Amino acid sequence: MENEVVQKGKRAKSASYEMNIKTTAEKNHALLCIADQLLHDAEKIINENKKDLQQGTVNGLTESTLDRIMLNKERIQAMSDAIRLLVELPDPIGEVLEDIKKENGLQILKKRVPLGVIGMIYEARPNVTVDAATLSLKTGNAVLLRGSSSAKFSNIALVASIHTALKKANLPEDAVLLIEDTSRETAKTLFNLNEYLDVLIPRGSKSLIDLVVREASVPVLETGAGNCHIYIDDSAQLELAKNIIVNAKTQRPSVCNAAESVLIHENFFKTYGKELLNYLSDVGITIYGDEAVCNVLSSAMLATEEHYAEEFLSLTLSVKIVENVYEAVRHINKFGTHHSEAIITETKDNADVFLTTVDAAAVYHNASTRFTDGFEFGYGAEIGISTQKLHARGPMGLPALTSTKFYVYGTGQTRS
Template sequence: MSIHQTAVSEVVQKATLAKQAAHRMSMLTTEQKNEALLRMADALISEQASIISANALDLQRGRENGTSESLLDRLALNETRIAAMADGLRQVVELPDPVGDLLEEFDRPNGMHIRKVRVPLGVIGMIYEARPNVTVDAAGLCLKTGNAVVLRGGSSALESNRRIVEVLHGALAESAIPADALQLIFSADRSSVDEMLKLNGLIDVLIPRGGASLIRNVVMNATVPVIETGAGICHTFIDESAQPDMAARIAINAKVQRPSVCNSMETLLVHEAYAEKHLATLAEEFRSRNTELRGDERARRLIPDMKAAAAADWDTEYNDYILNVKIVSGLDEALEHIRRHGTMHSECIVTENEANAQRFLQEVDAAAVYHNVSTRFTDGFEFGFGAEIGISTQKLHARGPMGLPALTSTKFVVTGSGQIRG
């Protein structure tokens, strides 16, 4: 049997098991789901040593393959990060269960009573890359909302993900949630992704989470409906009136606090008047934090030893300690640059000019727009949603950090007393 055939059979088999489990999931109570999530959280802590050992194998393979330090950071697990994963599950337990929520209720003239309620999506397919915490986040959010989930993580985290799912299955075996509701595709072959994209009837919706090429492949080739999470080419615009201390804190945090994630800043736009006074000091602060700066011609006139930015740099999500710097004449030029190069993820203006702030917040087309706040806050935890399934940059169904309600659909429930249509 070929690798391709093995991958296809594994995907179909596990998606079928998830589909069967989804029916049972839809009948569980909130209490039953919460009890299972708490068991999952406890199991992560009790089995953290085995999870860290499995993760060490992934890290070793990554170093041997020349994986960058920023990507290794995304992959690495330790007791603190595992505790955060467990805490994420416990936070989801504390969140309201959206399933069954009554969204609308009304009567028709013929006596029909109509209610619109939230229901699970069914089977969610998650295709994602290096971060093994996504495995736990996705499992917790999908199971809380009564969905089954088929996970296909990146090959770089295969051992970590495999062990995490084994631990979670052990916890589910002692709960009302069927273990088959959580599936992990073991195959690292590309064909396993291709198979998931076409599994209409078994997978109800796909959510890709990762780099631009992964998301583009899923969006362009899937026949299963897709909730698009986008690459994060995020900008911070420092306006002329910005307070220097605040601007520096926000810009540095947006880039260096964790550059490997999608809500970190890739391009700093600086008003020309502000740049004349403060760019040199700000550039030195970035360099003291090991950040490589790549500037346009005007930025390099002020900072001569700054590397020249190539045309492609403005459209690159670095996920690393690299930052583009562009000097702009004002708000109009900043808005135009964001329109051309942004990915509708997260955009920030730092300004004391209220009119400019309101124009920026209104005109920028992004899932999250900020005034005097770091873009690093585009996150389910920070928005109070608990663990997130991803950051949606599309405009249908869900946008921005996707918490529990984003993983539901709706159903119209109609009751009457024998009405028929004439």
């Protein structure tokens, strides 16, 4: 007997062929049905979510993890609102990217088409269930979801609502399928489901992403952990630096675009270091720093290389003093995760050096890293933030979930 992963992979593949011929109007109607259904089922979803939170508390999950799992009326309303925004976005499917007319009369069109079946493996966040489902549907794809045990009840409830909506909209329910068995065996099967999956997208911790990249034979769209840095150059304005760092660190510490490390030019540090560090400490940030930092801030703890490489996902920062922008870039390219990096400076040449030479999907000048997000970049919901360089990079909205196909129109031409 086929296991759950293979069985649902086969069903998703079949549904993907049905989705190929669905019109933009049909897909948008289904999305609106989902937006309405989530609100209708909100109480039921929240009750199932409470089971995950209770189990997570028993299992000793951190507060930041529990926050990522938690659903309430406001978050479900936000999901519904996000789907309505997605409906307003242009459908990329069928977009003509190239139109080539040959001398022999052939017309060659390069068009956007669905990827097919997207496999999604992710941790904690039940909102990913809705994001992945709705983005996939908008782009004519089917999606096979495999969440973690920490959000199992929430994910089952959300997919049940999505299926109700798809049935009302006359779209195939199998276009969105959830693997309910969260054992390691199902993950391993998913990694090698080449017959039915066209791409696999991991979203979660660095260990999960590394595992998928290392073991999957299915093509992987890699989303990265976020060890994001802010470099304060010698010409930076103190108040600007304070505001940007506090926003990037404290506005939502548990997300991948939150700042995890601050690098400070030695001249800036001599003038403003004590004031800046005391300010960060006063707002509740724990600091691991080098010797210079520890000499100025008594509560700071000495940082190791492990601290500089860590994605804390909490109110903790690593801080290091550097000689110039070039040392800052070397440090970031060594310890960063190619996600989002920022420079605070009034010197254009230093900004240009930083933005050009830092290896990251998004680079910022005088702004918080918290903007690396599908909504903020105008894509609507995102399926993840890609930190690789092939196919897609940065927030992956609708165009990232497409491939291309050449349509060749002739009138009997043959090649000699």
